Amino acid sequence: MEFVTGTPKKSMSKQDLAALVGQTVTLDGMVHALRPLGGVTFLTLRLPDGAVQCVAAPELLPGDLCEECAVTLTGQAAAERRAPGGMEVRLTGLEVLSRPAQPMPVPVSKGRLKLNLDTELGLRPVVLRALKERAVFKIQEGLSRAFREYLTGQGFTEVHTPKIVHAGAEGGSNIFRLDYFGRKAFLAQSPQFYKQTMVGVFQRVFEVAPVFRAEKHSTPRHLNEYTSLDFEMGFIRSFQDVMDMEAGFLQYAMALLARDYADDLALLGVTLPQADKIPAVRFDEAKRLAAEKYGRPIRDPYDLEPEEEHNIGRYFKEEYGADFVFVTHYPAKKRPFYAMDDPADPKYTLSFDLLFRGMEVTTGGQRIHDYAQQVAKMEAKGMDPAEFDSYLMIHKHGMPPHGGLGIGLERLTAQLCGLDNVRRASLFPRDLSRLEP
Amino acid sequence: MEFVTGTPKKSMSKQDLAALVGQTVTLDGMVHALRPLGGVTFLTLRLPDGAVQCVAAPELLPGDLCEECAVTLTGQAAAERRAPGGMEVRLTGLEVLSRPAQPMPVPVSKGRLKLNLDTELGLRPVVLRALKERAVFKIQEGLSRAFREYLTGQGFTEVHTPKIVHAGAEGGSNIFRLDYFGRKAFLAQSPQFYKQTMVGVFQRVFEVAPVFRAEKHSTPRHLNEYTSLDFEMGFIRSFQDVMDMEAGFLQYAMALLARDYADDLALLGVTLPQADKIPAVRFDEAKRLAAEKYGRPIRDPYDLEPEEEHNIGRYFKEEYGADFVFVTHYPAKKRPFYAMDDPADPKYTLSFDLLFRGMEVTTGGQRIHDYAQQVAKMEAKGMDPAEFDSYLMIHKHGMPPHGGLGIGLERLTAQLCGLDNVRRASLFPRDLSRLEP
Numbered sequence: 120m121e122f123v124t125g126t127p128k129k130s131m132s133k134q135d136l137a138a139l140v141g142q143t144v145t146l147d148g149m150v151h152a153l154r155p156l157g158g159v160t161f162l163t164l165r166l167p168d169g170a171v172q173c174v175a176a177p178e179l180l181p182g183d184l185c186e187e188c189a190v191t192l193t194g195q196a197a198a199e200r201r202a203p204g205g206m207e208v209r210l211t212g213l214e215v216l217s218r219p220a221q222p223m224p225v226p227v228s229k230g231r232l233k234l235n236l237d238t239e240l241g242l243r244p245v246v247l248r249a250l251k252e253r254a255v256f257k258i259q260e261g262l263s264r265a266f267r268e269y270l271t272g273q274g275f276t277e278v279h280t281p282k283i284v285h286a287g288a289e290g291g292s293n294i295f296r297l298d299y300f301g302r303k304a305f306l307a308q309s310p311q312f313y314k315q316t317m318v319g320v321f322q323r324v325f326e327v328a329p330v331f332r333a334e335k336h337s338t339p340r341h342l343n344e345y346t347s348l349d350f351e352m353g354f355i356r357s358f359q360d361v362m363d364m365e366a367g368f369l370q371y372a373m374a375l376l377a378r379d380y381a382d383d384l385a386l387l388g389v390t391l392p393q394a395d396k397i398p399a400v401r402f403d404e405a406k407r408l409a410a411e412k413y414g415r416p417i418r419d420p421y422d423l424e425p426e427e428e429h430n431i432g433r434y435f436k437e438e439y440g441a442d443f444v445f446v447t448h449y450p451a452k453k454r455p456f457y458a459m460d461d462p463a464d465p466k467y468t469l470s471f472d473l474l475f476r477g478m479e480v481t482t483g484g485q486r487i488h489d490y491a492q493q494v495a496k497m498e499a500k501g502m503d504p505a506e507f508d509s510y511l512m513i514h515k516h517g518m519p520p521h522g523g524l525g526i527g528l529e530r531l532t533a534q535l536c537g538l539d540n541v542r543r544a545s546l547f548p549r550d551l552s553r554l555e556p
Numbered sequence: 557m558e559f560v561t562g563t564p565k566k567s568m569s570k571q572d573l574a575a576l577v578g579q580t581v582t583l584d585g586m587v588h589a590l591r592p593l594g595g596v597t598f599l600t601l602r603l604p605d606g607a608v609q610c611v612a613a614p615e616l617l618p619g620d621l622c623e624e625c626a627v628t629l630t631g632q633a634a635a636e637r638r639a640p641g642g643m644e645v646r647l648t649g650l651e652v653l654s655r656p657a658q659p660m661p662v663p664v665s666k667g668r669l670k671l672n673l674d675t676e677l678g679l680r681p682v683v684l685r686a687l688k689e690r691a692v693f694k695i696q697e698g699l700s701r702a703f704r705e706y707l708t709g710q711g712f713t714e715v716h717t718p719k720i721v722h723a724g725a726e727g728g729s730n731i732f733r734l735d736y737f738g739r740k741a742f743l744a745q746s747p748q749f750y751k752q753t754m755v756g757v758f759q760r761v762f763e764v765a766p767v768f769r770a771e772k773h774s775t776p777r778h779l780n781e782y783t784s785l786d787f788e789m790g791f792i793r794s795f796q797d798v799m800d801m802e803a804g805f806l807q808y809a810m811a812l813l814a815r816d817y818a819d820d821l822a823l824l825g826v827t828l829p830q831a832d833k834i835p836a837v838r839f840d841e842a843k844r845l846a847a848e849k850y851g852r853p854i855r856d857p858y859d860l861e862p863e864e865e866h867n868i869g870r871y872f873k874e875e876y877g878a879d880f881v882f883v884t885h886y887p888a889k890k891r892p893f894y895a896m897d898d899p900a901d902p903k904y905t906l907s908f909d910l911l912f913r914g915m916e917v918t919t920g921g922q923r924i925h926d927y928a929q930q931v932a933k934m935e936a937k938g939m940d941p942a943e944f945d946s947y948l949m950i951h952k953h954g955m956p957p958h959g960g961l962g963i964g965l966e967r968l969t970a971q972l973c974g975l976d977n978v979r980r981a982s983l984f985p986r987d988l989s990r991l992e993p
């Protein structure tokens with residue numbers, strides 16, 4: 120009998136390599152670029168976390184070696200001032216593991232590709248091999264890792280809740296429908312009902328998962344499928360507790376990125392924002408401040424237009440040096456039925472959005488926990504509580520005061536990396552016209 | 557201007573409390589049970605990670621205090637040999653934050669609920685508050701945490717790939733269809749194409765996300781939506797590298813559970829399996845061994861029936877004391893078009909399943925990386941390569957040898973916890989008849 124013992128082969132990263140200067144190393148990677156120069160050949164090897172310059176005598180390399188060959192290299196790791204990262208590998212051996220059938224359709228080994236967005240997204244499966252493209256998704260990984268690590272440290276439990284559902288949480292027509300064995304079903308617009316349910320079980324929960332919005336917008340800020348970072352917490356004294364938790368996460372995330380993703384940040388020229396002190400301003404006050412300063416009249420007193428979000432972000436950057444702004448107390452008519460109204464003025468809710476460099480990246484707030492109050496608000500909105508029996512079960516049998524939020528991971532990534540379109544922060548974006556790759 | 561500084565309130569866990577014996581403590585929690593006894597009242601308070609016994613003079617408690625009230629308690633933490641966990645809190649103050657509108661429909665404060673599965677699943681939103689019910693999902697959290705931590709340490713990058721797709725990865729009719737702005741779309745059966753794509757970018761990737769299978773089976777082992785732990789790794793020398801990585805994960809996971817989830821394991825009476833040396837046996841050999849030992853003739857030489865899986869598991873438990881068994885070299889006709897055939901005998905593939913206590917919890921193997929080979933296999937299976945253009949782009953432009961696997965998180969949890977139905981390891985299971993809660 121053979122046995123598997125669980126001692127997998129390590130993968131060598133650029134970071135590992137930096138500790139091995141002066142030694143013989145073996146490296147697996149893709150040939151990212153090949154360039155003959157002055158009697159030697161420079162081979163850039165793509166590694167999981169960067170690329171490393173390798174130098175070879177031309178006779179060492181097979182004649183048909185080309186970009187996007189998979190290779191195993193052997194050589195001496197050496198300090199080299201002129202090489203990117205201050206080191207190179209002087210090759211003594213090379214094994215070709217696989218060869219492409221055709222050259223790349225676009226030169227991914229060049230610095231900036233400058234493709235138009237449609238072309239780029241069509242070629243995404245291979246364009247993502249460009250170092251600057253993939254750096255965006257390393258940073259994205261850092262953000263979701265920070266979210267989980269921080270909340271786990273704060274006593275939250277991770278949950279997995281269904282995406283095929285019998286009713287939408289956000290209402291409206293922006294919901295995908297499907298046939299579920301002959302019954303009408305929907306794709307979850309958010310894990311709202313389920314994360315509230317789980318507050319009754321674990322007090323504090325989070326989920327990182329896809330959500331689906333059948334919005335017929337085609338804008339640089341909308342995706343029809345995105346990754347939502349959701350949390351929900353019980354025993355809050357105010358919705359400020361939820362904002363405090365988000366600010367704590369952002370501080371943790373920026374510190375983690377600075378520590379573990381410095382190369383990716385540098386490659387993209389990203390300056391990390393300050394999250395130590397985030398201004399919080401009421402919705403109507405924020406609208407007024409931005410309207411007065413930038414001379415743009417308020418057209419809809421109940422909602423923020425994208426340009427108003429932009430101006431509010433600009434105002435707080437100029438006046439307070441702030442990249443983040445909490446906008447609080449959104450009008451009740453624009454918030455869903457589970458939002459807690461402000462007892463001081465029920466036209467407003469105990470809720471907030473977080474704007475990051477002028478774009479909404481989070482919606483959150485306190486939820487109704489009392490059964491009678493929730494049923495009354497549903498009825499006032501013309502809804503039939505009987506359709507929400509399984510959700511209202513939690514209110515009926517006891518819930519603590521609670522609140523939470525959802526963060527759009529792609530928007531957060533796009534704003535952090537300074538991308539002009541949220542699609543660039545989704546590996547394989549879904550929009551009105553795009554269902555593949 | 558007000559500022560949010562990111563210093564959220566801590567939640568007090570049972571574990572925190574254990575360090576505070578002799579001190580005055582304040583605790584947020586739900587009243588899990590209330591029991592007057594000999595002139596005092598015992599109140600069991602439900603905390604995020606367990607429950608703690610509290611004792612109060614009856615006059616301290618409001619007359620309408622009941623189970624599932626949300627409360628904030630103050631009292632002295634004291635060692636108490638007779639209390640569960642060896643400590644209790646002697647109450648000096650109690651604030652009621654909310655009250656249920658109705659008592660619980662079933663006595664969740666009792667040890668075992670003994671509900672039939674249908675009743676239980678219908679009442680899931682509140683039944684999950686039972687300590688033994690929720691312990692299953694703490695253990696589940698530990699498994700997905702272990703998966704991410706272990707793979708991150710092995711140089712894997714986390715990815716998020718789309719769940720609304722234009723083509724299924726697994727073929728067949730077991731796929732949910734939906735209307736996507738007038739176009740035909742599907743729900744992803746697995747992240748297969750995308751995780752392979754990302755191997756070309758990051759070498760090693762993983763994803764924890766929902767997958768959807770429109771299987772018309774109603775069995776204790778099937779869910780129509782489940783959480784898949786997927787990874788894919790480049791530069792493998794053999795599919796054994798993939799099995800080694802899985803064994804490494806399982807060893808890491810069992811150590812993490814023993815360290816961080818001991819109370820939950822004890823509550824459920826779970827004995828952790830050994831994963832140090834996992835036997836690996838060829839598909840046809842495994843069938844023969846089990847058939848001979850248990851006298852059950854082989855009916856289908858190309859597939860494993862559930863009872864055969866059970867018997868193979870039993871065989872390796874009896875002969876080798878093994879809870880896990882890798883079954884390798886599955887027949888090509890039962891594996892998808894991207895599976896690498898065994899060059900030694902192309903009727904079989906370089907693939908495997910992992911059985912855990914007699915049930916398949918993982919499918920994995922090496923994939924085809926060569927463009928011509930992949931196109932030829934698709935054509936041999938009667939497929940049209942043109943329909944898979946965006947997937948084949950990666951083979952055309954170069955891929956390293958690679959392989960990977962998908963683990964069903966709910967099945968892994970159910971087998972670990974000794975549950976008789978995989979639905980019990982899903983918070984809100986989706987099956988042929990169940991679309992809510």
